[in-house]
Amino acid sequence: MKFLKLLTLPLVALVLTGCLYPEAQLEKNKMPNQAQLDAIQKAVDQYKQQESGLLPIKTKDQDTPIFLKYPIDFSKLKQKGLIGEPPGTAFINGGHYEYTIITPEDNPTVKLVDLRTAEALRSLQLKVEFYQQENKYPPFNEQIAKGVYSIDYGAVGLEEAPTVDSPYSQQMLPIYINDQGKLLIDYRKDLYEYIRTKEHSYQTGDDIRYLLTDYTPFSPAYSVPYTILDGEPIFMSELPS
Template sequence: MRWCLSIICSLFIVNILSGCMGQETNASQSHMAYQSQLDEVRSAVLNYRKDTGVLPILNSTQNTPIYEKYRIDFKRLVPQYMSEPPSNAYSKGGYFEYVLIHPETDPQVKVFDLTLVNKVQEIEQQIQDYRYNKGYSPLGGVITEKRYKIDFKDLGYKTPPKVISPYSGKPLSFIMDNHSHVYINYLPDIEQAYKKSKQHVREGEDLRKLLVEHSLYVPVKSVPYTVKNNRVIFLVK
């Protein structure tokens, strides 16, 4: 009897420990940014700028998208301005690239998830391969000028791929421009943010700022959106 009780107790303890380890694993693998980490990085950035007169950012080009343009160079900050990069930073093997917005006026630290970037690049490469073999892109329909749906069946997908929005936690689809570049369609998030916003937005003004202002994340691999007749539309230039 004691032998049976001993086995039962041992199994019970193993199950508890396994559950705890599973929770820790899930927590470490979750794609979650934290305000405290962004605040720490911003403090280091501002102190670096105070001492050097410049911002600790990596080189970019004029063609680099605005929300990917000012990536933070942690090699300039460690160890003098912070002991090490955040644990979820790409330079530490994490999912996030840390970037600055408003670098000239009021530098703010945000992040974007590299798994979203990787998915866009994966689809874009498939489209390039398709174009090479077929001579044209897998268009699934016209959304508006220079914005197209993608025919994922032609690319071999049973169902269209999605990514999870860092803003709403809901699935987002993909679109393609006239150069066959792929983007995440943040339209549902933009519409929701616009409805909640009390700001007056002019026609032609980029609405992506509404996502950035109240979030830790930037809309990576995105296109501009604006409003016309109180309706959110793609801003095509």
């Protein structure tokens, strides 16, 4: 999977070219496979059973976005003898991915977040925050939806509107900004395709981001809730009251 059409900070460039890792690790760190996911899912299920419903997760702030809120603590799985080493694709073992859990109460399910995207967003977030400190307001451009704006990319030193490669398709996904100056990725392109091509029962008012996790190992990180209206994805904030 290729990632990022954004910034050129040295750290991001190093991650993308693999220069941070020994040559022998490049292939194993490239992309998680189903066997790795299944092994960690099995370990999580066993841990939950042994620990009376507790999950092997790191503690995050209460306001952490839902798809980033429950990262797996591999040390807890290892201490219980449920795994040997974390997968080579896991960030803790030199890979590009954070293994996380979604729907922890109902059906704890292991999913992935690509940390190369996270690093690029952090780099852009610094530019946004510097602009906001200098100008007293974020670099808003056009309003996309209620509380969502495109970025005045020229104002933060970019030559074109920032995007990232989708983990779900070959499409480029826009990066927008919310009222508080925080960045978000717009997954509506992928959601539209999944609504049309995948079997589902999501209705207006449901958070349809889970449609993406129903069919892939990736979480739609750095997003806001969407729902479905007249067969198309919309920001939840745009739902008529």
